Amino acid sequence: MKHCLTIAGSDSSGGAGIQADLKAFSANGVFGMSVITAITAQNTQGVFDVQDVTPSMIAHQIEAIFDDIRVDAIKIGMVSRPETIEIIAKTLKKYPLPPLVIDPVMISKSGYNLLQPEAQKALIELLLPMATLITPNLPEAEVIVGYKINTLALMQQAACDLHTLGCTYVLVKGGHLEDDATDVLFDGETFSFLHVKRLETKNTHGTGCTLSSAIAANLAKGMCVKTAVEEAKAYITEAIAHGFALGKGVGPVHHFY
Numbered sequence: 001m002k003h004c005l006t007i008a009g010s011d012s013s014g015g016a017g018i019q020a021d022l023k024a025f026s027a028n029g030v031f032g033m034s035v036i037t038a039i040t041a042q043n044t045q046g047v048f049d050v051q052d053v054t055p056s057m058i059a060h061q062i063e064a065i066f067d068d069i070r071v072d073a074i075k076i077g078m079v080s081r082p083e084t085i086e087i088i089a090k091t092l093k094k095y096p097l098p099p100l101v102i103d104p105v106m107i108s109k110s111g112y113n114l115l116q117p118e119a120q121k122a123l124i125e126l127l128l129p130m131a132t133l134i135t136p137n138l139p140e141a142e143v144i145v146g147y148k149i150n151t152l153a154l155m156q157q158a159a160c161d162l163h164t165l166g167c168t169y170v171l172v173k174g175g176h177l178e179d180d181a182t183d184v185l186f187d188g189e190t191f192s193f194l195h196v197k198r199l200e201t202k203n204t205h206g207t208g209c210t211l212s213s214a215i216a217a218n219l220a221k222g223m224c225v226k227t228a229v230e231e232a233k234a235y236i237t238e239a240i241a242h243g244f245a246l247g248k249g250v251g252p253v254h255h256f257y
């Protein structure tokens with residue numbers, strides 16, 4: 001059995017964040033562990049409050065795991081503020097780093113800032129260079145590269161620019177473009193394109209968290225990055241297709257369809 005760690009925020013409604021990550025780990029056949037960076041009070045209608053976990057508590061969670069258990073892959077999601085990012089980077093550097101997938105979570109679909117704007121610089125400078133793969137959606141990629149991305153050619157340009165930050169692979173997700181969604185995977189030399197027909201559903205809460213965790217699970221199982229991304233893309237596509245109504249707002253994807 002392989003062991004995967006998520007370092008991310010808690011979503012009380014269970015559709016995104018740590019809860020989605022652990023479900024995606026289980027659904028993809030790996031043992032899931034978690035370091036909680038922040039607690040959100042949220043439901044299918046929005047995020048109402050956030051409490052950040054202290055840097056020392058984040059460090060202690062990471063140390064407790066790495067001092068005892070083999071970690072085969074890591075996924076990092078919501079990191080909230082500069083202090084959180086600094087302590088994660090510093091603590092992870094004490095250990096050999098397994099494959100690391102970073103989902104540079106910034107704003108929830110409901111419009112809440114899950115990454116404080118003043119934390120963007122720390123994320124770009126301290127964490128992204130450590131990643132095997134980063135998985136920005138278009139709004140996140142735009143914040144990092146500083147220009148509007150609305151064509152496939154600009155997605156490729158953005159993938160090149162993001163790659164210069166120091167990560168090994170970049171996956172720019174095209175879900176925010178109109179029409180069918182194409183994602184661009186770039187390894188510094190070659191582009192791969194992942195294309196699926198757009199699914200008509202409003203129940204997409206947790207898509208980004210779930211995809212990045214499924215990729216981390218696949219890397220833990222020993223797949224190469226391209227295969228890990230392709231398999232995870234097939235998984236998230238079915239999870240979205242089986243997304244379901246929960247509560248009064250945007251329902252979650254179905255991790256165990």
Ligand code: PLP
Pocket residue numbers: 008009010011016017018040042077078105107108109110114204205206207208209
């Ligand atoms: N809550 C947490 C803790 C998250 O990490 C995320 C996304 O990464 C979200 C909420 C937002 O999920 P969505 O934008 O899919 O609704």
